[in-house]
Every structure is written in C-alpha cells, then in structure tokens.
Amino acid sequence: MKPLFIQKELDITLTRLAYQLVENHMDFENTVIIGLQPRGIFLSDRIHQKVQSFLPKTKIAYGKLDITFYRDDFNEKGQLLQVSETQMDFNIEGKHVILVDDVLYTGRSIRSGLDALLDYGRPAHVELLVLIDRRFNREVPIQPDYVGMAVDVIDNQKVKVLWKERDGKDEVILL
Amino acid sequence: MSLSVKHLLGIKDLLPSDIELILKTAAQFKEVLQRPIKKVPTLRDTSVVNLFFENSTRTRISFELAEKRLSADTINFAASSSSVSKGETLIDTAKNILSMKVDMVVMRHSASGAPHFLAQHINASIINAGDGINEHPTQALLDSFSIQERIGSLKGKKVALIGDIMHSRVALSNIYCLTKMGAEVVVCGPPTLIPKHIESLGVGVMYDIKEALKWCDVANVLRIQLERQNKPLFSSLREYAMYYGVNKQVLQSIDKEIVIMHPGPINRGVELSSDVADSKNAIILDQVENGVAVRMAALYLLAGKKDQML
Structure with a gap:
C-alpha cells in the first residue's frame, strides 16, 4: 500500500486544477461543470467550490450525472449497479462542458458518461477532468484534458480515492 | 442491490425493501422521462413480449413505452388476433413465443393466477400486468409512487380504497403495497362489494363514504x-x-383537502364526478405519467435476474 496523495498535497492539486479551468474558461459564462455519479461527485463538489470561490460574481452551473443506464456492464457481475441521482437544472445546448470523474482507468465509464450527456442536448465542447489518470489501462480511446496525477500501474493494482465527506479523510492510495 | 424475486407476480411476494428499491429506481427513470431524449440504451439486448389476453389501453401502452424507452425489443400479442382463438393452450402459446428467444413476458389474463402458473413452466421473467381479480402489482407501485410524490413518505399516511373492492385487483395489490410500506388502509363500499374477512389483511372497513373521506389523506376511487x-x-x-359516488358536494362537506386517485378508466358520473376528476386535488394523470417510470424500474430490476434464469 502506497499513498499517492495525502490531505495537503491533494488540496494543492485541486487548487491547481481549478486554476487551470479558470485559465481556459475565464469567466465561466458559457461553461458548466458536471460530476459523474457516484464517485466523481466528491471531486466535482470540491472543484466547483474552488472555482466558485475564485469567481464570486458568477454563479457557476454545476450538475451531477448518473450513467448507470448507459453502462455496458450494468448486469455483468450478476448484481445490478446502484442507480444514483441525476441533477441538472440547466440546458447544456451550446455549452462548454467539463466532465469530472475521480479515476480514469479503462475509459468505459467516460464513454457511458458521454452517451448520457448527449441525451441532454448538443454541447459546443466537452472536456474531461480527472484526479488520477491510469495511463496504461485504457480500453477505449479517451484522454483527459486536466489531470491531477498520472500514474503508471499494472492491471491488478488498485487505486483507491478516499474523501473526507464519505471516508473521514482525504487520501489517494495505491493497493 | 437486487430484488428478492425473479418475477413480479404480485406485491404479496415482495419485501418492503423490494418496494423501496423499485420506487427509488422509478424516481431516476422519471428524471429520464423529463429529458429531451427520453430513451436510455440499458435493455438493448433484451426482448420483451406483451401477452395480453384481456383488453387494456393504459397498461399496455404504458408497458410498451417503458420497454421502448429502455431500448428493449418488444413484441405485442393480443389473444383475439392469435392462435389462442384456435384453441392453443396458454403454456403452448408462451413456449412457442419464448423459443424465439424472448427474455421477459408482460402478461395480462382474466384468470387469477395465470402468470403464477406460467412462471412454473417457462424460464423467462414474468411481470403480471393484471390477473383476474387477484393482483395488478405495477398499478399499486405507481399508486404508491404518486402518493409519495404528492404528500411524502407513505409511513403513517391514511389511504381509503373506495368502491368495488371485491372485483378489484388494484385494491388487493394496493392493500399489500400500502400496508407493507407502513400506511394505514381502509376499504369503503357497499357491503356486497367488500369481501368477507378482508380485515385479516390488516385493513379497516367503513360503509359510510363520508366517514371514510373524513378519515383519509388519500382516496383511491376504484372503477x-x-x-x-x-x-x-x-x-x-x-x-x-x-351513496358511494365521490363528488364535489361530499368533498366540500368534509372540511379538509384530500388527494383523489383513480386507476382508470373512469366511469364519469358513477364512482367519480367530472368536477372532482378534473380538479387540482386529483392526481389521476400523474398516476398515468408515473406508470411508465415505475414499469421501467420493474423491467430494469428484473432484467438483472436474466442470467440467473438460464
């Protein structure tokens, strides 16, 4: 077990990611942040808070998207996946969308996420922000635009992301 | 996260946690139905046959829409235009259809217990869309969903089922569903339309409609x-x-607002008057709308059982 991030480093990285978003999207007038349920939303909550604190005058549109119904493995393990809540009270037509998820691994969740997203309309542009990019494990051609940390690990290793809200502490560990 | 049953034959067989799971999943499907594109690819590898041995408008359209919005392939079957009219038996009909690789069966039949009988003979998951005077589980689930949506958790809520309790599969399924979810239930109607010993299901009986309406938060008026x-x-x-029609006068005479439901089709002017059916307290059309979401949830959750059946 090896820690990749501990509390303070994680906060620095999240701040950096939030600044990168502001650098590219400036006033966030036409940009929305969407976290992928269930695990991406802890990251997207933090990123949204940070960007919002940098731009106190604009109200940043923020949604959560459940992708269960779009997955190609919803029934593969003999157990149905838990359905989570989708909250998107804005229109994504013509918007710049930043999709947020915690770990980019095979790329299949993001593939489902894109399918789900497009059922809400036609965004002008979609970007992907992830905390951890497992570079060598992709099964579909999907690449992130913003990366907290890229890690090169073998298939049977696991990356576990812990969040204070759910697990009592902020930490990313390699198992 | 999974249902405890392989088929949805009746609410009687469900655990409270099953009902909660279906209602919770239905809420997410309701959100899907508000989107510009009201369709998800989830069941694109599943074929569903709608076996309707009895007439139906709402339930059949609702099931068909639910299946299509989950991207399942659907086949419709009406007894009147099929080989059943040539004397083919129920099992033969079903087995022939299933040999064409169908995964799920939605079935309505005028004989009570027909889907239970079929479940013993075929491998596919069966959803009961109404069997005789026994059960109509998806109707009870959508009724509970609609009540929750309007006035919150079912626990402790008072629901009156009014009218023809004896012949109503909607009534029986509602009694099971509501009592399992912790609501209080009273049935009300003329003594000839209330089965003997219905109290053994844990419900109260009232013969005076005013008394029942005064008591309840929700009145589900049956056809x-x-x-x-x-x-x-x-x-x-x-x-x-x-004596038993719900109309404006009787509602005005009880000094409180109650939610009015009806499973349809309404006999206007008999059990429910038009001014009540079209009033803001009536959630009859919400029930129909929620029906699609609830049936999507039932199909989705049972599709998860598909691999266990082979």
Missing part, C-alpha cells in the same frame, strides 16, 4: 367493474352514484 359481476350486487348505477 365499478360491471364486466366482472355475474350477478347484480347493487340495484342500479344511479343508486351507487348517490
């Missing part, structure tokens, strides 16, 4: 099912409407 009554059980529809 008078003349087609199932083979002997006269009340003297005339006019008399029934006078």
Whole structure:
C-alpha cells in the first residue's frame, strides 16, 4: 500500500486544477461543470467550490450525472449497479462542458458518461477532468484534458480515492 | 442491490425493501422521462413480449413505452388476433413465443393466477400486468409512487380504497403495497362489494363514504367493474352514484383537502364526478405519467435476474 496523495498535497492539486479551468474558461459564462455519479461527485463538489470561490460574481452551473443506464456492464457481475441521482437544472445546448470523474482507468465509464450527456442536448465542447489518470489501462480511446496525477500501474493494482465527506479523510492510495 | 424475486407476480411476494428499491429506481427513470431524449440504451439486448389476453389501453401502452424507452425489443400479442382463438393452450402459446428467444413476458389474463402458473413452466421473467381479480402489482407501485410524490413518505399516511373492492385487483395489490410500506388502509363500499374477512389483511372497513373521506389523506376511487359481476350486487348505477359516488358536494362537506386517485378508466358520473376528476386535488394523470417510470424500474430490476434464469 502506497499513498499517492495525502490531505495537503491533494488540496494543492485541486487548487491547481481549478486554476487551470479558470485559465481556459475565464469567466465561466458559457461553461458548466458536471460530476459523474457516484464517485466523481466528491471531486466535482470540491472543484466547483474552488472555482466558485475564485469567481464570486458568477454563479457557476454545476450538475451531477448518473450513467448507470448507459453502462455496458450494468448486469455483468450478476448484481445490478446502484442507480444514483441525476441533477441538472440547466440546458447544456451550446455549452462548454467539463466532465469530472475521480479515476480514469479503462475509459468505459467516460464513454457511458458521454452517451448520457448527449441525451441532454448538443454541447459546443466537452472536456474531461480527472484526479488520477491510469495511463496504461485504457480500453477505449479517451484522454483527459486536466489531470491531477498520472500514474503508471499494472492491471491488478488498485487505486483507491478516499474523501473526507464519505471516508473521514482525504487520501489517494495505491493497493 | 437486487430484488428478492425473479418475477413480479404480485406485491404479496415482495419485501418492503423490494418496494423501496423499485420506487427509488422509478424516481431516476422519471428524471429520464423529463429529458429531451427520453430513451436510455440499458435493455438493448433484451426482448420483451406483451401477452395480453384481456383488453387494456393504459397498461399496455404504458408497458410498451417503458420497454421502448429502455431500448428493449418488444413484441405485442393480443389473444383475439392469435392462435389462442384456435384453441392453443396458454403454456403452448408462451413456449412457442419464448423459443424465439424472448427474455421477459408482460402478461395480462382474466384468470387469477395465470402468470403464477406460467412462471412454473417457462424460464423467462414474468411481470403480471393484471390477473383476474387477484393482483395488478405495477398499478399499486405507481399508486404508491404518486402518493409519495404528492404528500411524502407513505409511513403513517391514511389511504381509503373506495368502491368495488371485491372485483378489484388494484385494491388487493394496493392493500399489500400500502400496508407493507407502513400506511394505514381502509376499504369503503357497499357491503356486497367488500369481501368477507378482508380485515385479516390488516385493513379497516367503513360503509359510510363520508366517514371514510373524513378519515383519509388519500382516496383511491376504484372503477365499478360491471364486466366482472355475474350477478347484480347493487340495484342500479344511479343508486351507487348517490351513496358511494365521490363528488364535489361530499368533498366540500368534509372540511379538509384530500388527494383523489383513480386507476382508470373512469366511469364519469358513477364512482367519480367530472368536477372532482378534473380538479387540482386529483392526481389521476400523474398516476398515468408515473406508470411508465415505475414499469421501467420493474423491467430494469428484473432484467438483472436474466442470467440467473438460464
């Protein structure tokens, strides 16, 4: 077990990611942040808070998207996946969308996420922000635009992301 | 996260946690139905046959829409235009259809227990869309969903089922569903339309409609099912409407707002008057809308059982 991030480093990285978003999207007038349920939303909550604190005058549109119904493995393990809540009270037509998820691994969740997203309309542009990019494990051609940390690990290793809200502490560990 | 049953034959067989799971999943499907594109690819590898041995508008369209919005392939079957009219048996009909690789069966039949019987003979998951005077589980689930949506958790809520309790599969399924979810239930109607020993299901009985309406938070008014009554059980529809019809006067005389439901099709002017059916307290059309989401949830959750059946 090896820690990749501990509390303070994680906060620095999240701040950096939030600044990168502001650098590219400036006033966030036409940009929305969407976290992928269930695990991406802890990251997207933090990123949204940070960007919002940098731009106190604009109200940043923020949604959560459940992708269960779009997955190609919803029934593969003999157990149905838990359905989570989708909250998107804005229109994504013509918007710049930043999709947020915690770990980019095979790329299949993001593939489902894109399918789900497009059922809400036609965004002008979609970007992907992830905390951890497992570079060598992709099964579909999907690449992130913003990366907290890229890690090169073998298939049977696991990356576990812990969040204070759910697990009592902020930490990313390699198992 | 999984249902405890392989088929949805009746609410009787469900655990409270199953009902909660279906209602919770339905809420997410309701969100899907508000989107510009009201369709998800989830069941694109599943084929569903709708076996309707009895007439239906709402339930059949609702199931078909639910299946299509989950991207399942659907086949419709109506007994009147099929080989059943040539004398083919139920099992033969079902087995022949299933040999064409169908995964799920949605079935309505005028004989109580028909889907339970079929479940013992075939491998596919069966959803009961109404069997005789026994159960109509998806209707009860959508009723509970609609009540929750309007007035919050079912626990401790008072629901009156009014009218033809004897012949109503909606009533029986609602009794099971509501009591399992912790609601209080009273049935109300003329004594000839209330089965003996119904109290053993944990419900109260009232014969005075005013008393029942005063007591309840929600009144689910059932249809008078003349087609199932083979002997006269009340003297005339006019008399029934006078004593048990829910109309504006009787609602104004009880000094409180109650939610009005009806499973459809309404006999306007008999069990429910038009001014009440079209009032803001009536959630009849919400029930229909929620029906699609609830049926999507049932199909989705049972599709998860598909691999266990082979």
